[in-house]
Amino acid sequence: MRENTNSKIGIIGILSLGLTTVIGSGVWGDPFSWVNTAGSYSILVIVISWMLFFTAGLAYAEVVGMFPKSGGPYSYVSGAINKKWGSILGFVYYFGYTIIGAILVFVSVSSFLEMIGVDSFALLIILTVLVIIILAFVVEAIPLRIIGWTISIWICLKVLSLLIISLFFIIKGNGANLNTSTFTGEMFISIGNSSLWALMGFEVLLVFSGDLKLKKEEKEPEKLLPRGILMVLSAIIIIYIFVIISAGMIIPQGILSDTDPDFFAFIEANYGVPSALLSGLKSFSALGTAFAIFITLTHQLKVLAEGESLHKIFAETKKRIHIYNSTLTVIISGIFGLVMVLLFSKMGGTIIDIFSYIGLGLILLSAMIPAGVIALYLRIKMPILERPFKTPLYYIIFPLSIILGLYLFVLNLLALISAF
Numbered sequence: 001m002r003e004n005t006n007s008k009i010g011i012i013g014i015l016s017l018g019l020t021t022v023i024g025s026g027v028w029g030d031p032f033s034w035v036n037t038a039g040s041y042s043i044l045v046i047v048i049s050w051m052l053f054f055t056a057g058l059a060y061a062e063v064v065g066m067f068p069k070s071g072g073p074y075s076y077v078s079g080a081i082n083k084k085w086g087s088i089l090g091f092v093y094y095f096g097y098t099i100i101g102a103i104l105v106f107v108s109v110s111s112f113l114e115m116i117g118v119d120s121f122a123l124l125i126i127l128t129v130l131v132i133i134i135l136a137f138v139v140e141a142i143p144l145r146i147i148g149w150t151i152s153i154w155i156c157l158k159v160l161s162l163l164i165i166s167l168f169f170i171i172k173g174n175g176a177n178l179n180t181s182t183f184t185g186e187m188f189i190s191i192g193n194s195s196l197w198a199l200m201g202f203e204v205l206l207v208f209s210g211d212l213k214l215k216k217e218e219k220e221p222e223k224l225l226p227r228g229i230l231m232v233l234s235a236i237i238i239i240y241i242f243v244i245i246s247a248g249m250i251i252p253q254g255i256l257s258d259t260d261p262d263f264f265a266f267i268e269a270n271y272g273v274p275s276a277l278l279s280g281l282k283s284f285s286a287l288g289t290a291f292a293i294f295i296t297l298t299h300q301l302k303v304l305a306e307g308e309s310l311h312k313i314f315a316e317t318k319k320r321i322h323i324y325n326s327t328l329t330v331i332i333s334g335i336f337g338l339v340m341v342l343l344f345s346k347m348g349g350t351i352i353d354i355f356s357y358i359g360l361g362l363i364l365l366s367a368m369i370p371a372g373v374i375a376l377y378l379r380i381k382m383p384i385l386e387r388p389f390k391t392p393l394y395y396i397i398f399p400l401s402i403i404l405g406l407y408l409f410v411l412n413l414l415a416l417i418s419a420f
Helices: 011-022 030-038 041-066 073-080 083-116 121-141 144-172 185-198 202-211 221-250 263-271 275-306 323-347 349-381 394-419
Strands: none
Touching: 011 144, 011 202, 011 221, 011 275, 030 041, 030 185, 030 221, 030 263, 041 073, 041 185, 041 202, 041 221, 041 349, 041 394, 073 083, 073 202, 073 275, 073 349, 083 121, 083 275, 083 323, 083 349, 121 275, 121 323, 144 221, 144 263, 144 275, 185 394, 202 221, 202 275, 202 349, 221 263, 263 275, 275 323, 323 349, 349 394
16 A cells, blocks of 8 residues: 555645635735725735735746755755755744644634634634644645645635625625725835735745656646746736725725724625625635645655654654654644633734744745745856746846845834834
8 A cells, every 4th residue: 555655746736735825814804904004006016015926936936946856945945055054944944834824723713713603712722722633633644645636626615705705795896995095105015014924825835846746748847836836926916906806896995993993894784794704714714724734834844854854753654644743743833822822812913913923934034035045046156057947037036036035024023023
């Protein structure tokens, strides 16, 4: 019988991983907040933010083409610099996503409790920890090929529900609500920063680049995956623009408070869409993203162990399950999730923000910034090196990618300091 470690994931599954990580719980809240702040100008801001992120996508595309092995930053940093730095950043990347995974589970559980109308702090704690445990072991119990199809179906359901609700908003809404009375530089910065954070996460697909299952007629992974990254980014901006337009047609600029808006209650009161339904869809969407992240976490540990950067037991299986990978992920994510829920009763959403800033900061340091630096460094030092995917205008694009990563990191750091 073949072991789960020998399974492969199809290109659709890998691309679905990148897409579902971005299209998570935020898409059910951020667009409403953006149009409430800046109306139709939100579309302009999200497009500019996406163009900046596209430079990061091109950096990822070039490095994965040159180092088409699994592990994300572990792979391309080890290949370009050395294994020591690759291992360090691979671990930092892992810890960053354990925090984000715990947050998504919390959001999914809290949204589910809102859907069923239950306000129980004890149940919030129990379900958050329980879902973390279940996810960490379920993703290892399913062959990677099935994981790919599961995530593909999940993201299709997420996008389909999002499009149905958005179409309803467009039909019931008023195009005049898209008119924007005021737009300031402060609004631009506020929405721009928020949208940049919202677009993060698509790079998780690089963790599985060496596990790609190819058909005979398909191209090599070093050519297929870079183009796949650009396809994912294109799908993301199309979805977000459509959702922003629909949100703008039902929420006029400034109709709700920016400090404590309840968009779901407003939608229910004015358009008849039950807030419980919207909370349920948000929970389903967040859970799908959490599912993708937990398989990324356990797989990253396996890659690190196979590269001898982690103890070999993390590359071993028991009944086709990487039991140690799931256990370690449960312990770390469980601790983050438990602390977050316990402090939530005293600090409210501030504790979620603090954990988000820390997790995203670690991901920026370990993945986005190194990708831009390595892509630029290799172009300067080794211009004749073979590149299956070659980024045009690299002397502009890669520095922009590095600047974007540094800007987001500083932004995260300042927000973290402010939260305390």
